[in-house]
Each structure stands twice: as structure tokens, then as C-alpha cells.
Amino acid sequence: MKLILGGLFLAALSIILNVLFLFENFPVLASIIVGLTLIILILIIQFFRIPNRNKSYEKNEIVCPADGKVVVIEETEETEYFKDRRIQVSIFMSPLNVHANYYPITGSLVYQKYHPGKFLVAWHPKSSTENERTTMVVKDDSGQEILIRQIAGAVARRICYYGEIDSSVKKGEELGFIKFGSRVDLFLPLGTKIDVNIGDKVQSRLSNIGFLN
Numbered sequence: 568m569k570l571i572l573g574g575l576f577l578a579a580l581s582i583i584l585n586v587l588f589l590f591e592n593f594p595v596l597a598s599i600i601v602g603l604t605l606i607i608l609i610l611i612i613q614f615f616r617i618p619n620r621n622k623s624y625e626k627n628e629i630v631c632p633a634d635g636k637v638v639v640i641e642e643t644e645e646t647e648y649f650k651d652r653r654i655q656v657s658i659f660m661s662p663l664n665v666h667a668n669y670y671p672i673t674g675s676l677v678y679q680k681y682h683p684g685k686f687l688v689a690w691h692p693k694s695s696t697e698n699e700r701t702t703m704v705v706k707d708d709s710g711q712e713i714l715i716r717q718i719a720g721a722v723a724r725r726i727c728y729y730g731e732i733d734s735s736v737k738k739g740e741e742l743g744f745i746k747f748g749s750r751v752d753l754f755l756p757l758g759t760k761i762d763v764n765i766g767d768k769v770q771s772r773l774s775n776i777g778f779l780n
Contacts, residue, residue: 617667617741620772624738629671629759631774632715632742633751635660637767645754648678648704648714653754654761656776658769666745669771670705671753672713672779673738676730678704684719701728701743705736711756711779715742720749739772756780 624630639657644650660666684699699719706712717726728743730736745751753776755761761777763769769776 618665620770622739622773625778627779628738629713629753629755629776629779630669630738631658631769631771631776632669632671632753633658633660633769634664634666634771635751635769637763637765637769638750639752640761640763640765642757643754645714647680647702649712649754652757653714654757654759656753656755656761656763658751658753660745660749660751665771667741667771668715668717668743668745668751670736670738670740670742671715671776672705672707674705674707674736676703676732676734676736677706677712678702678714679728679730679732681726681728699726701726703728703730703742707779709779713756713779714752714754716752716754717743717745718750718752719745 622630635658637656638659639655641655642652643655645653645655679702681701682699685697701717703715703717704712705715717728719726725746726743727746730742736742755777756779758780759777760780762775763777767774
């Protein structure tokens with residue numbers, strides 16, 4: 568992350584210095600270009616920043632995997648892995664949110680699959696099954712499983728994910744990144760106690776989604 572931001576700052580500085588040199592006789596134009604460069608840099612930093620957050624977790628707590636707003640809480644059929652009824656909780660990430668994603672529970676990564684797909688807007692009903700996405704399933708030490716799905720949107724064109732099958736993962740540990748977008752879905756066991764409501768603004772690694780039974 569530091570290398571990415573360092574590269575961005577160097578690139579922006581190089582652009583600004585070149586603009587000032589090339590357009591030294593056109594100060595108004597140079598000022599406009601420099602201003603736009605700085606605005607773009609600030610927006611990129613908003614996407615790629617990783618804030619320092621610390622919290623002690625309870626054993627069965629499901630920690631929030633992403634910054635954003637809760638847009639879906641419903642019982643639905645999960646057709647890729649479980650093939651049964653689950654509670655879906657979806658978090659929409661706006662362009663101003665942190666776009667790193669985190670594991671909601673501690674356990675073993677038992678399933679992972681990348682799906683190429685479309686780039687529908689994140690709130691489209693079919694984005695969960697038709698957009699570019701990555702699906703991961705974590706099983707805790709009691710045998711309960713949670714499915715996490717990263718979904719690219721209309722702006723997002725790249726999903727990064729870091730885990731390996733059968734590896735141990737920790738609650739609050741970074742699992743990946745969605746560049747410039749857009750939504751994370753959780754599929755939880757029926758009977759899970761949900762502690763968020765639709766419209767709630769949540770923060771990764773800090774907010775509590777609910778508790779496993």
C-alpha cells in the first residue's frame with residue numbers, strides 16, 4: 568500500500584512539474600491542469616487508503632468486511648456453493664469509501680472461485696450473479712460456514728483477492744481489494760443474529776454485522 572501511494576505521489580509530482588515547465592507562459596492553463604491533477608490524486612487516495620483500525624472481537628461476532636452502506640438484508644437461495652437458503656447481507660461501497668475487504672470470521676478458507684462477468688451497477692438485482700465477482704467460503708472451528716462475495720460494479724474493473732484454499736484466515740485480516748468499487752455480499756446461516764439494518768453506514772473491522780449461533 569505504501570508503495571502504491573508513493574508511486575502515485577511521484578507520478579502526480581512529475582505531472583505537476585512538467586505542466587509548470589511546459590505551460591510557464593500560460594499560468595491560468597497550468598493552474599487548471601495542476602488543480603485537476605491534485606483532485607484526481609485525492610480521489611485515488613480515497614480509494615486505496617487503508618485506515619488503522621483496532622478492535623477486540625468476540626468469538627462468534629461477524630465483523631463487517633467492507634466500508635459502505637447496508638443495502639440488502641434478506642433470506643434468499645444461495646446457488647453457487649451452499650445451494651440452500653441463507654441470510655444475505657450486502658454492503659455497497661461508494662467511490663469515497665475504503666475499498667479494501669476483510670474476513671468476517673476466523674477459520675479455514677475452504678472455497679474460492681473467480682467469475683468473469685458483466686459490469687452492471689452494483690445495486691442492480693442481477694449484479695450478484697452476473698457481474699465480475701470472487702466467491703470465498705470460510706469455515707470456523709465449530710463447522711459453521713460464511714460465504715463472502717466481492718462484486719465489481721460499473722466503475723470497478725478489477726478484483727484482487729489474496730487467500731489460498733485450506734489456508735487459515737483471521738477475523739479482520741485483509742482478504743482483497745475491489746479497485747474503484749463496489750459491493751460485498753455475505754451469505755450467513757439461517758438463525759444468525761443480525762445487528763444491522765438496511766441503510767446503516769458501516770465500517771470494516773469495526774462494525775458488527777451479527778453473531779453466529
